[in-house]
Amino acid sequence: MKQKTLRPWLLLSPSLTAVLLILVVPVCFVVVYSFWLRSPIGQDIPAFQFGNYGKFFADFFYPSLLIRTIRVALETVLLCLVMGYIPAYFFYKTESRFKPILMILVMLPFWISFIIRTLSWINILGDSGLINHVLLSIGLIDSPLSMLYNEGAVLMGLLQYLLPFMILNIYVSLDGIDKSLIEAAKNLGCTEWQAFKEITLPLSLPGVSAGCLLVFVLTCGTYLPPMILGGPGNDMIANLVFKRIITTLDWPFGCAISTILLALVGLIVFTYNKYMGINQVFKSLGG
Amino acid sequence: MKKLISGWSLIKSYTLLVYIWMFAPIVAVVLLSFNPQQFGSFPMKGFSFRWYGELLHNPSILGAFKNSLILGSLTAILATSIAVPAALAFVRYEFRGKDFLNTLLIAPIMIPEVVLGVALLLFLRWLQQPKSFMLLLLGHIVLTLPYVMLVVQARMVGIKKEYEEAALSLGASPFQTFRSVTFPLLSPAIFAGMLFSFTISFDDVTATLFWATASQQTVPVKIFGMLRNSISPEINALGTIMIILTISLPLTAGYFIRKFARES
Amino acid sequence: MKDKLDKKLDQMYESYKAGQLSRRDFVKYVGIAGAAAGIMGGPFGMAGNAFAKNSITVHSWGGSTSKALKQFAFDPFTKATGINVVDATFTGMDAFLTQVKASFPPGGEFNIAHLSAVYDYLRYKDLGYNSVLDESKIPNLKNVMPVMINTLRNITDGNLSAVPYDVGQTGIAYNLDNISKEKAEKLGASLLWDKDLNGRLGTWGGDYRTNMWYAALHTGQSPNNITRINDVWDALKEQRGLMKKYWASGSELMSLLANGEIDATVAWSGRVAALQKQGHNIGYLAPNNTYSWMEYMYVIKGSDMNVAQKLLNFMLEPDAAIAVSKGQNYPPSLDPTKIAMPDEIKKLPAYDPTGTLKGYLFADPAYWNSKQLEWGEKWDRIMAGS
Numbered sequence: 001m002k003q004k005t006l007r008p009w010l011l012l013s014p015s016l017t018a019v020l021l022i023l024v025v026p027v028c029f030v031v032v033y034s035f036w037l038r039s040p041i042g043q044d045i046p047a048f049q050f051g052n053y054g055k056f057f058a059d060f061f062y063p064s065l066l067i068r069t070i071r072v073a074l075e076t077v078l079l080c081l082v083m084g085y086i087p088a089y090f091f092y093k094t095e096s097r098f099k100p101i102l103m104i105l106v107m108l109p110f111w112i113s114f115i116i117r118t119l120s121w122i123n124i125l126g127d128s129g130l131i132n133h134v135l136l137s138i139g140l141i142d143s144p145l146s147m148l149y150n151e152g153a154v155l156m157g158l159l160q161y162l163l164p165f166m167i168l169n170i171y172v173s174l175d176g177i178d179k180s181l182i183e184a185a186k187n188l189g190c191t192e193w194q195a196f197k198e199i200t201l202p203l204s205l206p207g208v209s210a211g212c213l214l215v216f217v218l219t220c221g222t223y224l225p226p227m228i229l230g231g232p233g234n235d236m237i238a239n240l241v242f243k244r245i246i247t248t249l250d251w252p253f254g255c256a257i258s259t260i261l262l263a264l265v266g267l268i269v270f271t272y273n274k275y276m277g278i279n280q281v282f283k284s285l286g287g
Numbered sequence: 288m289k290k291l292i293s294g295w296s297l298i299k300s301y302t303l304l305v306y307i308w309m310f311a312p313i314v315a316v317v318l319l320s321f322n323p324q325q326f327g328s329f330p331m332k333g334f335s336f337r338w339y340g341e342l343l344h345n346p347s348i349l350g351a352f353k354n355s356l357i358l359g360s361l362t363a364i365l366a367t368s369i370a371v372p373a374a375l376a377f378v379r380y381e382f383r384g385k386d387f388l389n390t391l392l393i394a395p396i397m398i399p400e401v402v403l404g405v406a407l408l409l410f411l412r413w414l415q416q417p418k419s420f421m422l423l424l425l426g427h428i429v430l431t432l433p434y435v436m437l438v439v440q441a442r443m444v445g446i447k448k449e450y451e452e453a454a455l456s457l458g459a460s461p462f463q464t465f466r467s468v469t470f471p472l473l474s475p476a477i478f479a480g481m482l483f484s485f486t487i488s489f490d491d492v493t494a495t496l497f498w499a500t501a502s503q504q505t506v507p508v509k510i511f512g513m514l515r516n517s518i519s520p521e522i523n524a525l526g527t528i529m530i531i532l533t534i535s536l537p538l539t540a541g542y543f544i545r546k547f548a549r550e551s
Numbered sequence: 552m553k554d555k556l557d558k559k560l561d562q563m564y565e566s567y568k569a570g571q572l573s574r575r576d577f578v579k580y581v582g583i584a585g586a587a588a589g590i591m592g593g594p595f596g597m598a599g600n601a602f603a604k605n606s607i608t609v610h611s612w613g614g615s616t617s618k619a620l621k622q623f624a625f626d627p628f629t630k631a632t633g634i635n636v637v638d639a640t641f642t643g644m645d646a647f648l649t650q651v652k653a654s655f656p657p658g659g660e661f662n663i664a665h666l667s668a669v670y671d672y673l674r675y676k677d678l679g680y681n682s683v684l685d686e687s688k689i690p691n692l693k694n695v696m697p698v699m700i701n702t703l704r705n706i707t708d709g710n711l712s713a714v715p716y717d718v719g720q721t722g723i724a725y726n727l728d729n730i731s732k733e734k735a736e737k738l739g740a741s742l743l744w745d746k747d748l749n750g751r752l753g754t755w756g757g758d759y760r761t762n763m764w765y766a767a768l769h770t771g772q773s774p775n776n777i778t779r780i781n782d783v784w785d786a787l788k789e790q791r792g793l794m795k796k797y798w799a800s801g802s803e804l805m806s807l808l809a810n811g812e813i814d815a816t817v818a819w820s821g822r823v824a825a826l827q828k829q830g831h832n833i834g835y836l837a838p839n840n841t842y843s844w845m846e847y848m849y850v851i852k853g854s855d856m857n858v859a860q861k862l863l864n865f866m867l868e869p870d871a872a873i874a875v876s877k878g879q880n881y882p883p884s885l886d887p888t889k890i891a892m893p894d895e896i897k898k899l900p901a902y903d904p905t906g907t908l909k910g911y912l913f914a915d916p917a918y919w920n921s922k923q924l925e926w927g928e929k930w931d932r933i934m935a936g937s
Contacts, residue, residue: 007376012372012376014372015372015432016392021425025410027403028407084305086301093295101534101538104482107483112527112530116316116523160312172442172476172479213432217396220399232791246645257463262398269397273389347638418660498649500660511640513640514800516801517802
């Protein structure tokens with residue numbers, strides 16, 4: 001019995017050690033640093049005060065960035081889901097000889113650096129980009145459409161980056177579904193759509209929820225798409241962290257913002273886990 | 288029956304549209320790698336292999352490419368080999384603090400990389416240790432761990448416990464059961480996890496910027512360094528070569544497998 | 552075995568507490584002990600030999616800059632001395648300072664850096680990273696414009712921690728297809744506030760100094776002594792409404808101009824020169840009191856000074872300096888009255904044939920650094936629209 005209770009811990013120990021050493025302990029440093037003082041010259045002064053947090057909540061500027069970040073992240077999740085589920089389902093169903101190639105193609109964009117991929121949207125959406133070039137030359141429009149440097153362009157960049165995560169997560173859980181279940185349902189007179197609704201869809205939910213969570217938290221932490229494709233006023237909270245830590249070298253304040261972001265994302269993940277989380281789904285399936 | 292087919296073709300066309308959308312920027316990069324001018328915009332003003340030639344004579348980018356490949360491969364192997372047991376623990380066992388630990392292990396993606404980058408350096412400075420390749424590798428393992436975990440976990444849930452229990456009741460040891468029952472069923476997810484892990488490591492900029500020492504800079508770090516002046520189209524050429532390799536390798540491998548199968 | 556190890560560790564810890572052992576050594580012993588116990592030897596066990604003695608690291612701007620340096624300075628240097636030069640790139644001055652600040656040991660990982668702007672020279676000094684060069688070991692310094700050397704000398708009490716390397720300007724670039732030269736020259740800095748260019752303007756989002764500088768010129772103030780600061784903020788707020796893009800990198804700057812996304816923006820002179828060379832119809836405007844800056848090769852404290860000085864001398868060889876200058880389109884720090892410059896250099900914006908840099912206005916480092924936090928944050932707020 002004792003051996004049995006020990007086993008999961010044994011299985012977990014390598015990952016836990018790595019995460020504790022590389023992530024948890026260093027992040028404690030971030031939290032400690034968030035109470036420090038920043039001197040005008042640049043060397044930080046150890047202290048314990050809440051000035052950095054006070055500054056964040058002093059007016060609506062910083063909290064509004066936080067709210068915008070959450071809104072954009074939710075939009076991204078929704079769009080990824082809408083765009084990702086059907087292709088994942090296609091991979092699951094298709095019997096094409098080229099299925100492995102099609103799968104690898106999903107990951108292909110990653111071979112081109114994220115920076116380059118993001119920058120290359122400019123070649124497509126820009127005033128002299130591909131779309132405007134085509135529309136102008138077939139005479140559909142008279143002057144270039146302005147498509148860059150707004151929230152829509154930022155969403156494009158984010159989607160392009162995150163969609164593969166969604167597709168692969170959904171596909172992996174779809175692929176794990178026992179196909180005989182669907183056959184059985186059809187034998188009992190279910191239509192294709194009914195079988196999908198009653199069996200495939202519920203069984204793919206772990207992948208869907210994993211994908212959603214992944215996309216949500218990743219959006220909260222990225223700064224490149226808003227930086228490159230966004231206009232004035234599309235910055236998200238990670239841009240602010242980047243600026244505080246790297247541009248103004250205000251580590252204590254940057255650490256305070258990070259701590260707030262961390263707490264917020266942690267809270268969301270916690271709530272998510274509790275009410276409709278991955279583990280909840282695991283349990284219902286495992287039973 | 289007719290209705291069914293049209294449903295399927297809708298799915299097919301939708302997938303095709305998503306693909307076109309997803310590949311639009313990639314196609315732009317590939318096309319521009321053949322543009323003789325340094326800055327390209329459409330329509331292109333010619334066709335040349337100039338940047339491919341220059342790439343071959345650029346030891347700095349090629350060296351970075353080698354670093355990226357080594358780092359990515361090691362990360363993929365190590366991250367997957369520690370993530371699979373962890374996923375197994377979460378899906379197959381009940382223990383205290385499971386939810387918490389599960390959240391903890393996916394924490395690396397919840398933390399903005401800038402923070403993680405600086406955090407690890409603060410820690411290292413406190414330990415008074417210089418950076419090393421080991422640090423970079425460990426960092427990447429932790430960064431990519433959650434992806435592998437999520438993929439493997441989602442798949443493992445779909446594998447029925449009964450199969451394993453059957454093997455166990457037939458007298459197999461837990462390890463044997465894992466090797467001959469769980470692992471084969473899990474292998475697509477393991478493969479996907481490794482692919483994930485490799486690509487994320489290969490593409491990571493922000494944290495790598497902080498952790499890599501001067502002699503271990505990866506391709507994305509070099510690209511970031513070029514941003515100030517201008518990104519050389521050599522990078523587009525490198526991306527194109529990578530894409531051609533990734534598409535053609537499985538195709539040729541498949542061809543040879545079929546050929547040998549026929550011969551034997 | 553285990554007990555013995557624990558005992559040894561306890562002894563270590565005692566001597567660490569008693570102050571006989573530095574934290575570094577302590578950690579090393581713990582690491583070795585860990586390795587013996589097979590737990591976590593990897594990360595620390597290997598750290599010791601991370602820095603080979605016989606090499607020096609140079610961080611510079613990527614792409615053409617580092618390529619020219621490698622070909623004309625690093626490779627010949629390695630050939631002549633047998634010392635390996637690790638050529639690395641950084642992504643920006645601020646990001647690099649962040650890395651240096653977080654590194655250990657000082658000067659172990661970072662040796663020489665190709666930094667821009669004199670306020671950074673002061674920042675490094677204020678943080679205690681400054682070294683002292685032995686100028687007699689760098690004979691090529693005699694070819695460098697004295698005005699540049701003196702600027703640095705004044706900050707570090709008569710010593711040098713760096714050698715000046717090139718000169719640049721942040722002027723205004725504009726699309727000649729849509730804006731006439733006459734109009735641009737008439738408006739000067741106020742071109743960036745021209746209502747006709749609504750939605751066709753850009754500026755560098757990453758630097759409050761550049762933007763405040765031009766706002767000061769626009770509102771008729773001296774950039775190094777802004778007296779009506781609220782006018783500057785109001786001007787920047789007004790400008791925000793006209794802006795299409797706050798760009799973040801030179802690469803973006805060039806693609807915005809080359810693709811005709813914007814008609815006018817503040818711009819680094821070298822980038823404009825690169826665009827002009829490729830045949831784009833872009834004009835460069837340097838209004839009175841244009842923002843000028845200089846780049847230098849900074850030696851970070853803790854580096855091997857002998858090697859660093861030798862290498863700096865190689866980098867100042869006219870061949871190397873001129874090649875780098877061609878690569879990045881900024882004129883070298885060499886005095887054109889002493890060293891003959893090729894035509895390509897003479898055509899570069901910010902090139903001064905007299906070698907005196909008269910009329911070039913540089914940012915006053917003490918003035919700008921003292922307001923860094925406050926102004927940096929204010930600028931962020933303006934960009935975000937509050």
